Amino acid sequence: MIEARNLCKHFHDKKRGLIRAVDHVSFTCQPGRIYGLLGANGAGKTTTLRMLATILQPTSGDALVAGHDVIEHPEKVRAAVGFLSTATALYPRLTAQEMVEYFGRLAGLDEPTLKHRVDDLFARLDMDSYRDRRCDKLSTGMKQKVSIARTLVHDPPVMIFDEPTLGLDVMAARSIVSFIRDCRDRGKTVIFSTHVMSEVEKLCDSIGIIHDGKLLAEGTLAELREKYAETDLEEIFVRIVAPLTPAEASA
């Protein structure tokens, strides 16, 4: 379970002054459900997810992730979270197995559990053939699987995906999408950010639309369709982030 309460993140920029990257964002994600954070580039998706993963500290506000407070116990939060984004790369000079084991150890797994978990993951993801190959020698698809194994090695109850399909080809993107669904089916709490409408329509149980750091609308796809009297999610999104001026509406 994830509960974000009035999360704020402000940055200081020399040219633009104070930037409210995330501005009083609150939402709840339930276990066994997928929450989609939909927004344009620079809307504040990544910053929100990084705060939930305790990579960044909120300027104000608070969040509970798997029952742990992100400010009081960031290390416990990270132990309960699997975080995957296209920015989270692999160590080029470690083998696939070493990479997964490394993060298992950092998550505090003991050696017997780690071995069992790694064997299980490599079999499940069909990675045994390149277990001892260095990460810099792997194909994009293989790297993707190693990253997935890395996020799952400590069996976290919460999964955070930050634009996980960005820059991937169709097949790699499909395997990520099916992996996200798999996480939900195993009862994990899943939150993921994207700007791709079709992914949201396919996957999400709840949707939050974020723009300029603010959460502007929230609900299931059905609820949003009903509220805005529109079936196309893209139309709904545009209506929310760039509402028509009265003049445009009357025209």
Added chain:
Amino acid sequence: MSARNALFIYRKELTEWLRDRRTLVSTVVVPLLLFPVLTAGFAGLAGSLLDKAKTETIPVMVLGGEDSPAVLAELRHMKDLALVPAAENWKEQISSKQLRAAIALPEHLQSSLASGESAEVKIYFHQGDLKSSLAANRIEKSLKDYRDRIVSDRLAARNLPVSLLHPFAVKQENVAPAEQVSGAALGGLIGYMVILLCMTGGMYPAIDLTAGEKERGTMETLLTSPVSRLHIVLGKFFLVLTASLATAALSILSMGVSFLLIEKNASALDAAPSAGAQALQLHVSFASALSILLLVLPTAVFFAAAMLAISLFARTSKEAQTYLMPLNILVVIPAVASMLPGVELTPRLAVIPILSTSLLIKEIISGTYHWNYIALIFASTCLYAAAALFLAVKMFQRESVLFRS
């Protein structure tokens, strides 16, 4: 969890570091080759140059002396000299190194000698040319031998003993042990080299483990793991320190071996080592090598932490290299200063990092152990090292540094 995580980080960084081919070059190949090449090269070159200059036949021109055929004949008989016919442009010939020197005989030298009058023979040489200076010395010695022969002949003619001219002899003798002589000559250079290699050995890993990780996108992966940022810095710091010390230790080892080889070489040449090899003969005992390594430790800590803190600020490896350039210069200046003759430890210099360590290494190589200075320098460098490490830890806790864009 806890401190074990720092160990996991260290172990993983060590694995990656050892698998990197660049590591092999900067940590193993460079220090292992640098000293043998440097010492053997210098010793060989300097030795052969000096030996050559000492045995060559000197092309020399005699100016004047037409009225002193006996003196000219004497000069012609000197086996070191090859007389060149007199020419107007003798000065240019010396400058252009065709001639090593010119000997100017005064008028009526032969008759003055016969009548017992005093006369002056001049040797012209080029002070900017080592070979010319050495040749002038040898010519002077030959001429003095000739003069002594004339004096002994005169004394003999009057039935007087030669000792009449030399009531006592004067001789200089060195009391300093060989290591102090070589320490003064080479200690500065060695301290400089060890410190410089200590820094360059840690520089590449420091960049790779911070800016390099940001560039490759693995920093964010690492930050998503439950390990605390303090343990991340410590793990990385110990790897940079390992690289730094490994480079320093290998360079000290290689230095010891190459000096040993030179010494062996010199004694193989049957107690007549060439001048160059003799100048480079260095006696670095095991104890002083160990003390050097111990002294370098806080300096290495300082370098490792400072380079981590600086390169963490950079977004890419290239940027990090740019930031570390000034540090390079800051290190080279005091290290070079310690090589200058006459720069010695004073309480004020003892608190300047790098310079103090470099000077102390110089002293230790010459066999002097000033315990007060050793304690002071060790303590002050530890203080700087602690400050740098503190800064590195603080930098790792700043989001604006970790996620600088």
